[in-house]
Amino acid sequence: MRTTARRAAVLEPANVQANLHAAWPPHARDGLTRTEALLKRLRVLAGDNPTFTYMDARAWATLENCQLRADRYGTEKVWRMAAPNGRQLTFPLGTAAAEAFKSLVDEAGGLYEWPLLKLIDTRVGPGDVFIDVGAHVGYVSAMAAATGATVFAIEFQRELIPLIEQVATLNELDLLRALHVGASQSAGLSVAMRGHLSPGQKLETALSRKMLGDDPASVLNDYVPVMTLDQLFDSDQLAPTLVKIDVEGHEIGVLEGARGLIARGRTSFVVEFHPHLVAAYGRSADDLIALFPQGWRTSQLTDDGLVPLASMKDVVPDSRDPNPKLVFDPPLSG
The missing domain is CATH 1.20.58 (Methane Monooxygenase Hydroxylase; Chain G, domain 1)
Structure with missing residues (x-):
């Protein structure tokens, strides 16, 4: 138009x-x-x-x-890194969460999540929508926004939202939007711990909910609105090209809330699978695979690119990362 x-x-x-x-x-x-x-x-x-x-x-x-x-x-305490397309991005320091994340990047020799970043760079660009579920400090979100795509950074830890907004501001990434919300299989309120801004933080499990309780007067509890991806991105214009999910064991719940997106067959998913954590949500690898209809293509993202998988038994363990990244692509048209 x-x-x-x-x-x-x-x-x-x-x-x-x-x-x-x-x-x-x-x-x-x-x-x-x-x-x-x-x-x-x-x-x-x-x-x-x-x-x-x-x-x-x-x-x-x-x-x-x-x-x-x-x-x-604005801040003078920053560090910089080039995106796969060469654009220099600025990331803030000065908070415990930002400093801790920078140490992860340093430990990886500046190539933290590099296969994922390269995949994003080849899959999205201007006119595309990218959803980062479990955005943490906004590192992957910023890299995706550097392609020119519209990015929605979904993060349930309230104190991390200003960091994501700071990344967007420092780099003039006006199409990077931070959403303080949790993604799950249904809508409601979720209890969350206050503080402890860890990349391993997750929405409550049955055990943690039992421990925390639902008492709104408890100063130990924080609350976060929870919605499904289908509810959040329910129009054709908002339909994402690519969704990255890193939610520390709750990935199956997130995908159950994206059944509509899966059925449309227009969205690819990159899922960091946590085999040692999904059990806390009463799930298994079979539950993950079952969410994608026949014809969908499953791959493992490795340093050498995408490796097709016939089943979860074909996943190759990586001593550096026990959580394999799985890519689910819709059936090829035609």
Whole structure:
């Protein structure tokens, strides 16, 4: 639709509607200032119009928000790393969670999650939607956003949300959005521990819920809204190209809440499988495989790329990472 409107705007410069549809909504920060100039020109053509007033207010509110975040999240304590496409990304330091994550990257020689990052770089780009379930500090989310894709970083640890927003701000990744929500097989409220910002933190299991209880007056408890991926991304425009899931044993529950996305056959899933943790949720490897209908392709992501799997028995253990990354791709069309 936007391409058609742009052609019409070139052929008919005085066509107000074509000009509006060609530029609205702006898809990048530099498009905001161009949109403002366009709105001023169109006002001359169309006269007073409440639509222009609304659009003008939205554009300026977004610019002000960019400046507000820059003031709030600016920091001199940072580290940098190049994404697979060569773009240099800046990550903040200064908090325990950020420092701890940086140590993971250092231990990996600067190549932490590199096979995953390369896969993302080849699978998504401008116009695609990437969902990062279990985003932690936003490392993978930022790498995905560097491709030009729209990224939704889903993280249930409240204190990590500002870190994700800081990463987005430092790199002007305006299409990286942090969602404070947990992904699961149904909607509701989940009890969570306060503090302990660990990459291994997870939504409650039956045991932890029994220990924590549901007492809203307990200062030990935090609560996080829980939704399904099908509820969150229920329109064609929001349908993701790729979903990465790293949720410390709750991956089957997340996928059960994505049955609609799986049925559409348009979304690929990269799942970090935690065989030693799924039992805490009463699940098994067979439950994971059973979620994908016949015709779906299953692979293991390795340093050498994707290795097709006929069954979970074909998974090759990696001494450096006991949690294999499994890729589920829809059947090939045609």
